[in-house]
Amino acid sequence: MRIVALAGGIGGARFLRGLLAVTPSSEITVIGNTGDDISLYGLRVCPDLDTVMYTLGGGINEEQGWGRQKESYVVKEELAAYGVEPQWFGLGDRDFATHIVRTQMIDAGYPLSAVTEALCARWEPGVRLIPMSDDRTETHVVISDEQGRRAVHFQEWWVRLRASVPAEQIILVGADEAKPAPGVLQAIADADVVILPPSNPVVSIGTILQIKGIREALEAKTVVGVSPIVGGAPVRGMADACLTAIGVDTTAQAVLELYGSPLMDGWLVAEEDAGTALDGVLVEARPLIMHDVESAGAIAQAALDLATEIAARRGTAPQGEDAR
Amino acid sequence: MRIVALAGGIGGARFLRGLLAVTPSSEITVIGNTGDDISLYGLRVCPDLDTVMYTLGGGINEEQGWGRQKESYVVKEELAAYGVEPQWFGLGDRDFATHIVRTQMIDAGYPLSAVTEALCARWEPGVRLIPMSDDRTETHVVISDEQGRRAVHFQEWWVRLRASVPAEQIILVGADEAKPAPGVLQAIADADVVILPPSNPVVSIGTILQIKGIREALEAKTVVGVSPIVGGAPVRGMADACLTAIGVDTTAQAVLELYGSPLMDGWLVAEEDAGTALDGVLVEARPLIMHDVESAGAIAQAALDLATEIAARRGTAPQGEDAR
Numbered sequence: 001m002r003i004v005a006l007a008g009g010i011g012g013a014r015f016l017r018g019l020l021a022v023t024p025s026s027e028i029t030v031i032g033n034t035g036d037d038i039s040l041y042g043l044r045v046c047p048d049l050d051t052v053m054y055t056l057g058g059g060i061n062e063e064q065g066w067g068r069q070k071e072s073y074v075v076k077e078e079l080a081a082y083g084v085e086p087q088w089f090g091l092g093d094r095d096f097a098t099h100i101v102r103t104q105m106i107d108a109g110y111p112l113s114a115v116t117e118a119l120c121a122r123w124e125p126g127v128r129l130i131p132m133s134d135d136r137t138e139t140h141v142v143i144s145d146e147q148g149r150r151a152v153h154f155q156e157w158w159v160r161l162r163a164s165v166p167a168e169q170i171i172l173v174g175a176d177e178a179k180p181a182p183g184v185l186q187a188i189a190d191a192d193v194v195i196l197p198p199s200n201p202v203v204s205i206g207t208i209l210q211i212k213g214i215r216e217a218l219e220a221k222t223v224v225g226v227s228p229i230v231g232g233a234p235v236r237g238m239a240d241a242c243l244t245a246i247g248v249d250t251t252a253q254a255v256l257e258l259y260g261s262p263l264m265d266g267w268l269v270a271e272e273d274a275g276t277a278l279d280g281v282l283v284e285a286r287p288l289i290m291h292d293v294e295s296a297g298a299i300a301q302a303a304l305d306l307a308t309e310i311a312a313r314r315g316t317a318p319q320g321e322d323a324r
Numbered sequence: 325m326r327i328v329a330l331a332g333g334i335g336g337a338r339f340l341r342g343l344l345a346v347t348p349s350s351e352i353t354v355i356g357n358t359g360d361d362i363s364l365y366g367l368r369v370c371p372d373l374d375t376v377m378y379t380l381g382g383g384i385n386e387e388q389g390w391g392r393q394k395e396s397y398v399v400k401e402e403l404a405a406y407g408v409e410p411q412w413f414g415l416g417d418r419d420f421a422t423h424i425v426r427t428q429m430i431d432a433g434y435p436l437s438a439v440t441e442a443l444c445a446r447w448e449p450g451v452r453l454i455p456m457s458d459d460r461t462e463t464h465v466v467i468s469d470e471q472g473r474r475a476v477h478f479q480e481w482w483v484r485l486r487a488s489v490p491a492e493q494i495i496l497v498g499a500d501e502a503k504p505a506p507g508v509l510q511a512i513a514d515a516d517v518v519i520l521p522p523s524n525p526v527v528s529i530g531t532i533l534q535i536k537g538i539r540e541a542l543e544a545k546t547v548v549g550v551s552p553i554v555g556g557a558p559v560r561g562m563a564d565a566c567l568t569a570i571g572v573d574t575t576a577q578a579v580l581e582l583y584g585s586p587l588m589d590g591w592l593v594a595e596e597d598a599g600t601a602l603d604g605v606l607v608e609a610r611p612l613i614m615h616d617v618e619s620a621g622a623i624a625q626a627a628l629d630l631a632t633e634i635a636a637r638r639g640t641a642p643q644g645e646d647a648r
Contacts, residue, residue: 042428074396078421082446084428093417097402104366104408122406 001026003304004191004221005127008033008204009048010065011228011236011290013055015197018296020056020126023304028127029187031214033199034112035132035139035172035207036154040089041079043099044106047155048204049116049131050098057123059094065236068094088160113181132208134181137174139203141167141245154203163238167245170202175210188217193307195300196225198235198288201255202242215263222310224266224303225259227252230288231272252276256283266306268299282310325350327628328515328545329451332357332528333372334389335552335560335614337379339521342620344380344450347628352451353511355538357523358436359456359463359496359531360478364413365403367423368430371479372528373440373455374422381447383418389560392418412484437505456532458505461498463527465491465569478527487562491569494526499534512541517631519624520549522559522612525579526566539587546634548590548627549583551576554612555596576600580607590630592623606634 001023007016007030016030033048047066054060054068061067071092080087091099098119105115111134120129139154143165151171157163188194199205209215229252234240240250248254252273256264261280269276274285284306290296325347331340331354340354357372371390378384378392385391395416404411415423422443429439435458444453463478467489475495481487512518523529533539553576558564564574572578576597580588585604593600598609608630614620 041424042431043424072396072398072417074417075399075421075424078418079425082421082425082443084425093396093398094402096420097399097406100365100367100399101403101406101408107366119406 001304002187002190002192003028003195004031004187004193005029005195005197006031006033006132006199006205006208007048007052007197008199009036009051010055012048012197012199012204013052013060014065014290014296015199015226015300016052016127017055017293018290018298019195019197019300019303021293021297022301029183029191030127030129031184031187031208032116032129032131033204033207035137035203036158037136037138038089038153038155040086040091040099041084043096043103045089045091045099046102046112046116046131049129050095052127052129053116053120053123053125056125056127056129057120059123067092071095086156086160089155090159111181113183128183128187130183130187131181132184132211132214133178135174135178137172137178137207137211139207140171140173142169142171143167158238163241167241170242170245172207172210176212178211180211180213184211185213185217188214188221191221193304194218194221194223195303195307196223196259198226198228198290200234200237200239200242201228201258202239202246202248206246206258209259209263219262222265222307223263224307224310225256225264225268226299226303227255227267227269227273227276227288229255229273230270235288235290253278256281265310266303268303268306282306282313325628326511326514326516327352327519328355328511328517329353329519329521330355330357330456330523330529330532331372331376331521332523333360333375334379336372336521336523336528337376337384338389338614338620339523339550339624340376340451341379341617342614342622343519343521343624345617345621346625353507353515354451354453355508355511355532356440356453356455357528357531359461359527360482361460361462362413362477362479364410364415364423365408367420367427369413369415369423370426370436370440370455373453374419376451376453377440377444377447377449380449380451381444383447391416395419410480410484413479414483435505437507452507452511454507454511455505456508456535456538457502459498459502461496461502461531461535463531464495464497466493466495467491482562487565491565494566494569496531496534500536502535504535504537508535509537509541512538512545515545517628518542518545518547519627519631520547520583522550522552522614524558524561524563524566525552525582526563526570526572530570530582533583533587543586546589546631547587548631548634549580549588549592550623550627551579551591551593551597551600551612553579553597554594559612559614577602580605589634590627592627592630606630606637
């Protein structure tokens with residue numbers, strides 16, 4: 001079975017680990033969000049790609065969900081001793097090596113997709129990880145604070161301000177010019193099913209959907225999503241702050257409407273959100289909390305089962321031995 | 325008293341620490357060698373500038389003479405895990421931060437002299453440290469091995485090959501175009517005395533002397549050197565391998581002749597090298613081994629005393645209260 005999944009950071013990566021566990025013989029292509037990429041100290045940092053790579057490759061810090069396990073922070077402390085800003089972004093020494101390799105390759109002329117493939121040669125994540133675009137895009141957030149109304153990089157709002165200042169607007173700078181990375185549209189065209197993990201619907205999945213051609217390609221496929229909102233609150237992270245910024249309620253229903261039809265074909269919600277409904281979308285309620293790889297795998301299996309059910313109702317079955 | 329010193333790495337830095345100890349009220353400008361600078365992993369590394377900065381700023385690894393004290397090697401290990409070459413150059417995590425700051429500033433358009441000044445704002449080395457040139461030069465070494473006759477970067481010959489393959493030629497690539505960094509010629513013009521520490525006469529002092537205008541400026545001044553060769557062998561390092569490459573004997577006499585007159589006015593040699601002589605140069609023999617800051621200071625004081633003696637014989641005394 002050929003599966004395509006879009007993914008942001010922690011939530012997406014943990015879901016994918018479950019998906020991998022229940023589909024050992026599938027071909028999985030992950031289209032990663034690069035809207036929250038940032039240049040720090042002259043180095044190119046791709047937080048979501050790295051979280052997916054480290055999580056699936058066995059190098060993730062399990063407690064915090066991002067960054068490397070057994071990490072140290074010597075370089076960061078030394079940069080602070082030189083007075084270098086910003087000091088609010090926590091890059092560890094092991095993580096620095098990834099950014100050094102990435103930056104050297106990018107400066108040598110390799111596109112981000114080729115760099116990501118090279119980094120994955122070490123991590124062997126078990127999926128094909130492609131950035132949504134080789135073109136640089138950056139999510140900026142418009143806020144008003146004592147410095148006035150201004151746009152800050154998403155990471156400054158998310159990490160430094162902990163989303164405590166309301167986002168008035170969320171803008172993907174560069175979205176108009178960005179093309180899907182090589183392989184993205186082909187992987188979608190070849191997919192038996194497309195899954196939207198419970199990643200942030202605005203700054204992760206929403207960002208990927210803004211890249212020209214991706215939404216249109218997905219509308220032709222069977223797309224099943226897992227709600228990142230359970231009982232009116234994000235499962236993790238601060239998705240509510242992002243949804244509010246774009247005028248969308250923090251509910252499983254509102255996120256489904258945000259994604260909309262004809263994009264969506266199936267939608268998994270938590271039991272407390274049963275009753276969520278949209279024309280043309282098959283909705284199923286089940287436990288959605290990912291405690292561990294096993295529970296994440298059960299949710300992933302439920303998403304695949306929902307895709308099978310959708311195909312059966314339409315009289316076309318998904319391909320491959322993993323389909324049930 | 326205004327003192328200018330040229331300097332390479334470890335030997336020069338240890339000598340300068342002694343010089344600083346015996347001339348607390350002098351203005352010292354150090355012109356640092358940048359011929360062995362190298363770009364590694366996309367980062368600009370200036371080994372000699374950093375050795376001077378760390379040594380005088382209290383951050384040096386005393387045992388090895390280069391790099392930072394209390395150093396760790398996490399980034400290097402991670403780069404190796406990615407298969408990144410070269411793996412023979414030992415950059416520690418604390419050291420990496422210096423190169424990250426330097427590279428970011430250079431990429432932002434600052435010349436190396438401004439970057440060095442910014443780095444020194446943290447280290448407060450007690451001297452004004454200026455790179456010999458803001459223009460990029462690189463010492464390359466011609467060798468013949470199983471890969472044929474070829475030029476390698478000085479660091480590859482020095483660090484990876486430990487100078488075990490004979491150097492057939494030593495070339496400062498870029499020397500023809502390189503101009504002295506801002507402040508270099510003025511500091512020389514203003515100097516009461518110029519000191520050549522016991523640095524490598526070929527790839528450290530010899531490199532600085534190749535930058536257009538520096539030798540000429542020095543010839544107008546009282547220049548006193550400390551022999552890096554004692555009893556036919558380098559005090560430290562592998563200067564003999566460099567001298568052989570340019571057809572110069574490894575003796576205090578041959579190095580004095582290499583520097584030559586009218587550049588040199590005074591030459592300190594070890595007691596076993598008494599008898600070293602060159603027309604126009606006042607030679608003095610004394611112990612030249614730097615065991616510690618105190619013995620390095622005694623050698624520095626002897627160099628200053630020799631400069632005073634030279635000036636007295638010429639009927640012009642060096643300026644300033646430190647002159648004795």
